[in-house]
Amino acid sequence: MIIKKMILTNFRQFRGTQEIEFADGSNGNVTVIFGENGRGKTGIYRALLFCLYGEKRLSQDAQVDESELYLVNYPEMEALSERRKPVKSRVNVEFMHYGQMFQIERTINGMLENGIVFQEERGVRLVKTDKDGNSTTTRDPNEISEMVEEILDRGLREYFLFDGEKIERLTRASPEQRREISIGVRKLLDIDTLETAMKATNRLKKQFDQELENRATGEYGQVIKQLRENDERKSQLEHKLDGIDQELVHARHEIKNVDIQLEKIREIRDLLDERIILDRKRQDLQSQIDGFFQEMKNRTGKTARLLVSNTAEKVFNHIDKRKKKHEIPSEIRRDLIDRLISEEQCICGTPIKPGTDQYQKIVLWRNKTTDTLTEDSMLNLWRYLSDVRSHYEDIAVQTETLLQKYAVANNELHVTLRNLESLREKIGSSERADASKLEKHRQSIESKINNLEMGQDKIQEELKILQDEQERLNQQRKEIEKEQEIRDEMAKRAELSADTNQALKNIHEEFTGETRDLISRKATEYFLKLLDEEGRQTLRDIVVDSDYSIQVYDRWRKPFLANISAGQRQIMSIAFIAALAGVAAGTEVFEMPLFMDTPFGRLSHEHRRNLLENVPDWCNQWVLLATDTEFGRFEARILRNTNQWNKFYVLKGAGPGNTNIESVDVALADGLLIEEAEGY
């Protein structure tokens, strides 16, 4: 399929009739359709799917109600609503397929009435023109659907017509999706033809065997009958084995999911354990801090002494000085001196007259003395301070030590509290996750897998026995035929059918194996070309499994698919598709477009460059629907250098809900593009 032209009439944002001619390989094979978000790029992708397959929904519309999905241009419906006239919306796609021209036109009418949109499909028409110019027209939707499916199977559609950001889900396909993909791939590679031939010859063999059995008698008849019964049993067992295979795939897939959940819970469990330890630490520290605090309170009295130590020291020194001067205690008591002065007589009886030297001396002496009460107090104070002074240093050291311990414990407590807070955030709401149910579930799946594998082994053993038995019986049959010269036609027919069926089976096995290997090699080759330098350091091979699921291996030959980035998945998918197309084509040109909506969204600078440089050589037609944030001058330069880019369309806003498609010369594209696109 090489898309030549698309004509849109009142479809989505495209009011009136607008046209796109695609680069078709005659002078380049790359078309870029460029526009800001909301301008209708996906509308073009939608138009293609609607026209070819009658699909009205994209995967992004899963949550959208059918009644809100307008394919018909809304402003046009609005304009005609007053006249109560429907709007005819049409998509016409012209494409070539191996020398034949196809033109499909699909119509849908729409009308806006009282604010409600009514849409009605109005049919589809296909015109096919062969190489000699003879045309046939078909209007039967089923027939058209079959013809289109023949060209591009619906199951494979997503390989060639896709949303660039979603393509990476090819690597995440569920078992059911992989089955569908493998059916489509086998069809693309013509393997399904081989398989149909195999099944037909097998059916033929059974029918001839049945005829033979009906006619055969005696030992020969018994052998034929046994052969047939064994064949039937073999078919049953193979069918059962298929069923077990599928169940095993499901079960293993489920176990992987359970393991992922358990892993999350284990991480949380580790965090929970850590939290318990931290909590205990918190309690210990708090307890220590409380202890230190209590001790400080108990020591308040003693510690307070330190506050008055300077004053106490001064007082002690003053009293001590007076003591040393014998001023306290005084040698004669003051009250005695007072009595001597008042009596004006010394102890010895000598008179002491006021104004005399003796009198002055006694007065002076009296002035130096202190009263008894004060003296006693001072002496007591001196004794007390004497005692206290000796402990100041001890008290200071003890207090300082206590304060230091308190500070350290307090700091540690703050750190512990911060760590606890951080742990709480990590644990989040999954704190109460219970792993035991998951573990039980896992155990039951494991048990199921064991039983299935045992069943598998048993069936395979039985098949082996049957196979041996069939060989023996066939040998016996030939001997009997030889002996009894039973070479009648019926036997020969049965034998020929059996031999042909076996031949086709052998070829099928060889061919599918070789094809998968070839796809793997080609996909690896393309993948390594598309990867950036860093990716090439780690990733080595792409391998295609028997169900056509894909796996990537690192340089240590370990499966690495679960660890690659979304961008790497995207290019891996593209490499696979290109390889598939290449192998399907063989040495011929594979006529299938790569139609990519949002091709570069998740891709790095280097990935984009590699894609732009290589993909034009790998496919017949490459259509890119890109936004201004994905496609800038850098991308344009690279694409121009391939000499394959020769169509450029710009989607421009033309009022609310409308877009015009404008063709622009590729050489003038830079004028519309920004220097460096975003999103690297």
Added chain:
Amino acid sequence: MVKKQQLIKEKLKKFPPDVQELASQALEYAETMPEKIVTEQLKGIVRRIIKDKEALE
């Protein structure tokens, strides 16, 4: 696509001529017909091949 048919035909060469012929015909029919129809069509081919073989013998 053509190359694949050639590949299959190449692989068929190691089998006897009657098997080659029946297999080739089965493949040709299988490209455009469903399995049951192919089976019915092949019955006639088988009879013809057997008769031709007998005639040669």
